[in-house]
Amino acid sequence: xxxxxxxxxxxxDAAISMTSKIGLSALSxxxxxxxxxxxxxxxxxxxxxxxxxxxxxxxxxxxxxxETVVRPALAKPRGVARIRAIFENWLSWTNSVxxxxxxxxxxxxxxxxxxxxxxxxxxISSQTQWxxxxxxxxxxxxxxxxxxxxxxxxxxxxxxFSIFLAYQHAKHLLQDPMAETRARTALDRLLDSVxx
Amino acid sequence: xxxxxxxxxxxxDAAISMTSKIGLSALSxxxxxxxxxxxxxxxxxxxxxxxxxxxxxxxxxxxxxxETVVRPALAKPRGVARIRAIFENWLSWTNSVxxxxxxxxxxxxxxxxxxxxxxxxxxISSQTQWxxxxxxxxxxxxxxxxxxxxxxxxxxxxxxFSIFLAYQHAKHLLQDPMAETRARTALDRLLDSVxx
Numbered sequence: 170x171x172x173x174x175x176x177x178x179x180x181x182d183a184a185i186s187m188t189s190k191i192g193l194s195a196l197s198x199x200x201x202x203x204x205x206x207x208x209x210x211x212x213x214x215x216x217x218x219x220x221x222x223x224x225x226x227x228x229x230x231x232x233x234x235x236e237t238v239v240r241p242a243l244a245k246p247r248g249v250a251r252i253r254a255i256f257e258n259w260l261s262w263t264n265s266v267x268x269x270x271x272x273x274x275x276x277x278x279x280x281x282x283x284x285x286x287x288x289x290x291x292x293i294s295s296q297t298q299w300x301x302x303x304x305x306x307x308x309x310x311x312x313x314x315x316x317x318x319x320x321x322x323x324x325x326x327x328x329x330f331s332i333f334l335a336y337q338h339a340k341h342l343l344q345d346p347m348a349e350t351r352a353r354t355a356l357d358r359l360l361d362s363v364x365x
Numbered sequence: 366x367x368x369x370x371x372x373x374x375x376x377x378d379a380a381i382s383m384t385s386k387i388g389l390s391a392l393s394x395x396x397x398x399x400x401x402x403x404x405x406x407x408x409x410x411x412x413x414x415x416x417x418x419x420x421x422x423x424x425x426x427x428x429x430x431x432e433t434v435v436r437p438a439l440a441k442p443r444g445v446a447r448i449r450a451i452f453e454n455w456l457s458w459t460n461s462v463x464x465x466x467x468x469x470x471x472x473x474x475x476x477x478x479x480x481x482x483x484x485x486x487x488x489i490s491s492q493t494q495w496x497x498x499x500x501x502x503x504x505x506x507x508x509x510x511x512x513x514x515x516x517x518x519x520x521x522x523x524x525x526f527s528i529f530l531a532y533q534h535a536k537h538l539l540q541d542p543m544a545e546t547r548a549r550t551a552l553d554r555l556l557d558s559v560x561x
Contacts, residue, residue, distance in 0.1 A: 190479040195390070269479065276475040282537045283386040283466040293539055327547040328554075331531030335523055338530060341478045343489055351523045358524075362554055 177215050180205055181229040182267065184222065188230070189270040192280045193223045193288065220287065227291055230273050237262045239302070248313035249360060252306050256329070256356055260349065263337055271341040274299075275334060300326045307363075316363045328359050373411050376401055377425040378463065380418065384426070385466040388476045389419045389484065416483065423487055426469050433458045435498070444509035445556060448502050452525070452552055456545065459533055467537040470495075471530060496522045503559075512559045524555050 183205050188196055198219060202209045216222040242254040263272040270276060274296065281289045303326035310316040316325075332355040339348035379401050384392055394415060398405045412418040438450040459468040466472060470492065477485045499522035506512040512521075528551040535544035 192476070271478065276478070278534055278538045279472040279475040280388070282472070289538075296534075296539060321550070323543075324547060324550055327531055327535065328528075328551050330534070331527040331551065332524075334530035334534060335527030338474055338492075338526070339523065342474045342485075343492060347519075351520060354517070354520055355524050355527065358558060362558060 178229070180207070180212065180215060181225060184226045185230045185233065185273060186267050186269060188226055189268040189273045189276070191270075192276055193226065194280060194284075196223065196226070198222060223288055224291060227277075227288065227295070231295055233267075234262060234274070237265070248310040248315045252310060252329075252360070253356070255303070255306060256333075256352075259333055260336060260352065263333075263340070271337050272333075275337050300330060303329050310363075314365055317365050320363050325359070325363060329356075332356055332359065374425070376403070376408065376411060377421060380422045381426045381429065381469060382463050382465060384422055385464040385469045385472070387466075388472055389422065390476060390480075392419065392422070394418060419484055420487060423473075423484065423491070427491055429463075430458060430470070433461070444506040444511045448506060448525075448556070449552070451499070451502060452529075452548075455529055456532060456548060459529075459536070467533050468529075471533050496526060499525050506559075510561055513561050516559050521555070521559060525552075528552055528555065 180201065184196060184201055187201065187204060198209055198212050198216070201222070202212050205212070216225060238255060238258040242251050242258055245251045245254040262268070274292070277292055278296065281292050304322045307316060307320060307322040307325040311318060311320060311322070332352055336348055336352040339345040339351060376397065380392060380397055383397065383400060394405055394408045394412070398408050412421060434451060434454040438447050438454055441447045441450040458464070470488070473488055474492065477488050500518045503512060503516065503518040503521040507514060507516060507518070528548055532544055532548040535541040535547060
């Protein structure tokens with residue numbers, strides 16, 4: 170059973186890397202079989218359908234995101250220090266060697282925009298949860314007397330998210346060597362403007 | 366000749382709409398033939414290859430972008446008024462009825478990130494030109510004594526771009542009714558922070 174789970178996780182890891190590059194629509198059991206040196210029937214036994222595979226890829230990428238970005242940040246002091254840690258972990262996440270095309274949630278946001286259905290619903294719910302988490306981090310910074318009391322925390326989350334989206338664009342499409350500097354400067358400006 | 370050009374533009378208009386929804390990789394001469402009620406051989410005569418079609422779609426979308434976003438803004442007074450006009454036109458562009466999936470350059474930025482080649486080069490050059498145009502708009506605002514003299518205008522362009530990317534995400538994926546308000550609030554904060 171443990172070995173079966175290990176195999177499945179190995180397949181999902183390969184699938185997340187492929188999704189980062191080619192998206193979910195182009196991810197087929199055939200391509201994944203080639204990448205993992207497994208038979209198509211062997212893969213089919215793990216996922217039963219392409220859509221199940223796609224959902225499991227999303228869930229597995231989300232679990233990795235929590236491990237890489239969220240969990241280490243929760244070990245940091247509440248408030249600005251935690252928000253800075255979230256941001257740095259988020260940049261590291263999109264530069265991870267397992268994600269050759271950058272953060273898969275960003276590319277999937279574009280890919281799935283015009284594809285209503287189970288995958289889109291899952292992604293919207295996951296992205297909304299993430300924005301709520303960022304909103305919560307700003308609320309904590311208010312409680313810690315680091316952010317203004319009247320701050321619109323949802324607006325803060327929108328702007329934090331926007332800096333990340335521009336970072337992914339500058340880093341992965343434009344290959345701008347200044348991408349990190351631009352993102353950190355934008356974060357500093359955002360934090361300055363909301364400080365108590 | 367004029368009729369031939371009209372037909373070609375009609376095909377390209379349909380192709381831009383499809384690209385906004387499904388991207389360039391999935392855009393085939395076959396699908397476009399179905400959408401325009403033309404024969405595949407008729408379409409092939411206009412473009413010769415899928416890659417030529419893709420490049421012409423990009424060029425045609427770029428021309429429409431200039432007409433919709435840039436040209437009307439150039440009629441506005443130099444400085445902040447022009448930057449606000451650029452921003453409003455940019456929001457209108459992504460909500461145009463001819464773009465059911467929003468701004469095609471944003472979705473293509475994700476799609477082409479992992480696809481080096483002629484299309485990616487064209488998109489990078491086009492996106493860089495756009496960022497340079499935004500940088501120039503900020504330089505004009507400095508000359509007009511509306512922005513701080515020491516402003517990093519490339520940083521301004523990065524942050525303006527970031528607000529638009531988050532807007533497209535909030536509007537088209539999350540269908541957030543607050544998307545416009547969030548984008549305009551972020552713009553106001555950016556303009557406030559750079560004002561002389």
